[in-house]
Structure formats: structure tokens, C-alpha cells
Amino acid sequence: MNYDVIISGSGLIGLITAIGLSNDSVSVAVIEKNSLPRAVDDNRAFAISQGSKKILEKLGIWRLLEGETEPILDICILDGDSPFTVHYDHKMVGEEPMGYVIKSAIIWNAINKNFLHKLNIYSPRSYKTISCDEGYMEVTLDNDQKLISSLFICAEGKNSRLPELFSIPMIKFDYKQNSMVFNVKHELHHQNLAVERFFPGGPFAILPMKGGYTSSIVWTEKCEISKMLMSLSEEEFVIELKKRFGSYLGEIELEGERRFYPLSFSFARKLHKSRILLIGDAAHSIHPVAGQGLNLGMRDVESVIRQITAAKSSGIDVGSNYLLKKISYERYFDNFTMALATDGLNRIFSNRILCAQVLRNLGLMVVENSDFLKKSFVRHAMGFI
Numbered sequence: 001m002n003y004d005v006i007i008s009g010s011g012l013i014g015l016i017t018a019i020g021l022s023n024d025s026v027s028v029a030v031i032e033k034n035s036l037p038r039a040v041d042d043n044r045a046f047a048i049s050q051g052s053k054k055i056l057e058k059l060g061i062w063r064l065l066e067g068e069t070e071p072i073l074d075i076c077i078l079d080g081d082s083p084f085t086v087h088y089d090h091k092m093v094g095e096e097p098m099g100y101v102i103k104s105a106i107i108w109n110a111i112n113k114n115f116l117h118k119l120n121i122y123s124p125r126s127y128k129t130i131s132c133d134e135g136y137m138e139v140t141l142d143n144d145q146k147l148i149s150s151l152f153i154c155a156e157g158k159n160s161r162l163p164e165l166f167s168i169p170m171i172k173f174d175y176k177q178n179s180m181v182f183n184v185k186h187e188l189h190h191q192n193l194a195v196e197r198f199f200p201g202g203p204f205a206i207l208p209m210k211g212g213y214t215s216s217i218v219w220t221e222k223c224e225i226s227k228m229l230m231s232l233s234e235e236e237f238v239i240e241l242k243k244r245f246g247s248y249l250g251e252i253e254l255e256g257e258r259r260f261y262p263l264s265f266s267f268a269r270k271l272h273k274s275r276i277l278l279i280g281d282a283a284h285s286i287h288p289v290a291g292q293g294l295n296l297g298m299r300d301v302e303s304v305i306r307q308i309t310a311a312k313s314s315g316i317d318v319g320s321n322y323l324l325k326k327i328s329y330e331r332y333f334d335n336f337t338m339a340l341a342t343d344g345l346n347r348i349f350s351n352r353i354l355c356a357q358v359l360r361n362l363g364l365m366v367v368e369n370s371d372f373l374k375k376s377f378v379r380h381a382m383g384f385i
Contacts, residue, residue, distance in 0.1 A: 013280035014155030071097035151319035158285035187250025
């Protein structure tokens with residue numbers, strides 16, 4: 001079978017890219033090693049920036065989600081028990097919210113019900129070989145079926161083996177931290193306030209969820225501590241949680257399961273080679289501090305769809321070195337600065353060194369008293385770069 005583009009990986013980034021390209025008459029095949037539709041049984045939530053919302057609107061996805069989202073109107077940053085804080089108000093840059101919180105399952109259900117049947121999906125299938133000729137890619141699947149395309153997009157996530165297969169240089173290391181993810185019910189209304197509190201073990205994020213009396217928690221800790229916390233009974237866990245959560249939302253209780261995810265860093269020094277392009281976590285798996293991983297991937301999606309559809313309409317080879325260089329040039333600086341910023345934030349705030357603490361407090365004080373800096377950070381968090 002011949003296609004314009006083959007996408008390997010059917011996570012959110014891979015499928016949204018396929019939906020966007022298909023909408024613009026680009027023929028796409030999606031290869032996925034697991035069965036689809038994907039059954040989503042976790043209670044994770046995503047923070048969707050205003051920029052990502054606009055991308056989803058263009059693709060016809062946002063209208064299916066809008067009724068299930070909760071706007072983020074304010075963000076508060078705290079350094080442990082320090083009196084220095086930074087407060088961001090969305091009205092500093094306009095009337096629109098800074099972002100939205102939505103359950104992972106809501107997004108997956110919308111895609112499964114409304115878009116999956118429109119895509120050319122090879123699942124459960126994996127590739128045995130990928131060969132690149134001068135003018136095309138040939139992919140042989142594990143059932144010996146052959147697919148041919150002009151471009152191969154890797155959206156397989158941070159554990160993809162494709163960069164190694166094609167000698168694409170990567171920077172990788174382990175954070176030796178885990179993120180514990182769960183939801184809580186609370187006595188008082190969250191007032192659409194998102195909180196990021198930094199402790200020596202890692203950041204502790206509270207994201208406001210639909211309804212006003214539930215929040216999503218992303219609690220990052222060093223591996224050994226997180227494993228100990230996950231082994232506690234629900235009652236013991238809540239006692240430890242309250243020490244970090246504070247009392248501003250009144251009494252709290254767990255809602256649903258606790259899950260934890262190991263954290264590691266992965267960054268591609270090159271985004272393309274031959275007719276292969278890396279996007280999403282396959283290109284940049286960053287620290288979850290500030291919740292920008294999915295939004296960074298969404299900016300990859302926007303660039304890929306815009307550049308490839310324009311190239312096809314102009315008769316340009318969508319897998320040409322010229323086009324892949326153009327996409328890489330457009331995305332690399334944003335990827336690099338966000339990876340550097342999130343890694344730096346985690347390193348600066350996740351320690352007990354006195355000198356670092358003094359610098360953190362000074363930095364928070366400077367930002368809180370600078371409208372220019374606050375507006376710049378708000379615009380960046382909203383995805384307007």
C-alpha cells in the first residue's frame with residue numbers, strides 16, 4: 001500500500017497528527033503495536049494550554065471536549081514553606097484562561113468514537129524492517145505486509161528504538177524521581193487556581209478539575225520515597241499528602257487509584273534523518289514540572305501539519321530533505337529551550353542547598369514584582385511563543 005505519510009505510534013500526538021493530515025487530504029497510515037481502540041483506565045488529567053486548545057479547535061477535536069474541561073484562571077508558585085510566592089493572573093494578557101484541565105479518558109473517548117474509524121490503522125502491528133531509498137520509505141510489517149510512503153513520522157514515545165536503529169544521536173538520563181498521579185476531592189471550591197509547590201524531592205502540582213471540588217495531583221518525589229509512599233494505606237497516604245497539600249481547600253480525600261510514573265529525560269540532537277522525522281516524546285521527553293510535555297508535542301503537531309499540507313498542495317515531496325530541515329529549524333529552538341527550562345527548574349528547586357534556596361527566593365521576589373516578566377511567562381505558558 002502507498003501513502004504520503006506513515007506514522008508509527010498511536011499515542012495522542014501520533015493520532016492527532018494523523019487526524020490533522022487526513023483532514024487536509026494527505027494519505028496517512030498509522031502503525032501501532034498494541035490493539036486499538038486504546039482502553040484508557042487511568043485517572044490522569046492533562047493541562048492543555050490556550051495554544052494547544054486553538055490547534056485542537058482547528059482539527060475539530062476541541063468541540064468534543066469543551067464541555068468536560070475546567071479553565072485555569074490563576075497560577076500560584078510556592079517554594080516549600082517560603083513566604084515568597086509568584087501569582088499569575090490570566091487577565092494580565094487578556095480575558096481567555098491560561099489553559100484547561102481535562103481527564104485523559106475524555107480525550108481518548110472522543111478520538112476513539114469520532115476519528116479512529118476514519119484512519120488507516122495497522123494494529124496490532126509492528127515493523128520488522130524500515131528501508132529508505134532515494135525517493136521513498138518501505139516498511140515491512142510483522143505480517144510481511146509492505147507499506148510505502150514519502151515520509152515516516154516516529155511518534156512512539158520516549159522508549160522508541162528507532163533513533164538507535166538509524167543512529168540519531170540522543171541525550172538521555174534518569175531523574176531518579178517518580179511522579180505519583182491521582183485525584184482528590186476537597187471541601188472548598190478551587191476557584192480555578194492551579195498551584196505548583198516545590199519541595200526538596202520534586203514539584204507538587206494541584207490542577208483544578210471540572211465541577212470545582214476535585215483536583216488532579218502530580219506529586220514528584222525521589223524514587224525510594226515515592227515507592228514508600230505508594231506502599232502506604234490510603235489513610236496513611238492522606239496524612240502525608242496533607243503535609244504538602246496545605247489547608248486552603250479544606251478537608252481532602254482520595255478519589256480513585258494512585259499511580260506512579262518513572263521520570264527520565266530524552267532529547268534528540270537531530271529531529272530527522274533521511275525520510276524519518278521524530279515528534280512528541282520520541283524527540284523530547286521532558287520533566288513534567290509546569291505540565292508542558294503534551295503542549296510541546298502539540299506544537300510539533302501544528303508545525304508538521306502546516307508544513308506538510310502546504311508542501312503537498314504545492315507539489316513538493318513531503319519527505320524531502322528541504323521540508324524536514326524546515327520543520328526541524330522551526331521546532332528545534334522551542335524544544336531545546338523548554339527542555340532546558342524544565343530540567344533547570346527541577347534541579348534548582350529540588351534540593352536543600354542554602355545558596356540555591358536564597359537564589360530561588362530572590363528569583364520569586366523579582367518575578368512577582370515585574371509585570372513584564374510575569375506577562376512573558378504567562379504568554380509562554382499559554383503556548384503563545
